Amino acid sequence: MTDPAGLKAPTLAEMERLADEAYVALPDGFRALCEGLVIHVVDFPDDETLDEMDCETPFDLLGLFRGIGLAQGSPGAVTGQFPNMIWLYRRPILDYWADHDETLGAIVTHVLVHEIGHHFGLSDADMEAIEAAAG
Template identity: 70%
Template sequence: MSDLASLRAPDLAEIEALAHDAFAALPEAFRARCEGVAIHVEDFPDEETLDDMGCETEFDLLGLFRGVGLAQSGEVESGRMPNAIWLYRRPLLDYWAEHDETLGDLVTHVLVHEIGHHFGLSDDDMARIEAAAGEG
């Protein structure tokens, strides 16, 4: 019997473990600036999130940062929800199945991207940083 016959898709806890391992592997200075940021893993974004983000399908969003970025935070408002990152298992697995990278690398990439939003970076900022890093 082939080893492939016994494979199954990672569950929520396994994706969460990948995310926590990826976070733990980041430089300490980077992690320190993420104090209090919660990491959640769900199968899919909820309908409100899909609407807010202008998604056409529930597979369009791999991850999401919700909160106030460090660059915009100023004083902490009373009653404000803590900053949090969501990773979406089913869209991640769908993307992974169609691309040539490891699941761990994909989870790390999406997590770092969402942490970039926590730092106050836009998608355009991060695209420029990634392009520059690819040139080096």
């Protein structure tokens, strides 16, 4: 029997690998449209983001898309524009995982698809179909 006390939360590097695996599992056509998208994994959103998103605690936000979505125009069209970025927040994701019956990989995939969905301006139904295609 495995000793649950010996289990450890994934590190930032392990969560980045999990996010990379989730991204690679997305449908090819969907990923092709994400060219130039940068994915960051950090422990928590910064204070400015928490204030901007009106979060009560640092655990309220699992991920965030920052940039110019495809529906609003092409990224990089404005000189000095940062690339489109998705932030995945490790500690809030782990907290969510601890309270639900989903695998950590499924949660990371869900958050990633949801945030990429903002990039595309997709509906919830569209995002659910992409998640289903990713397995």
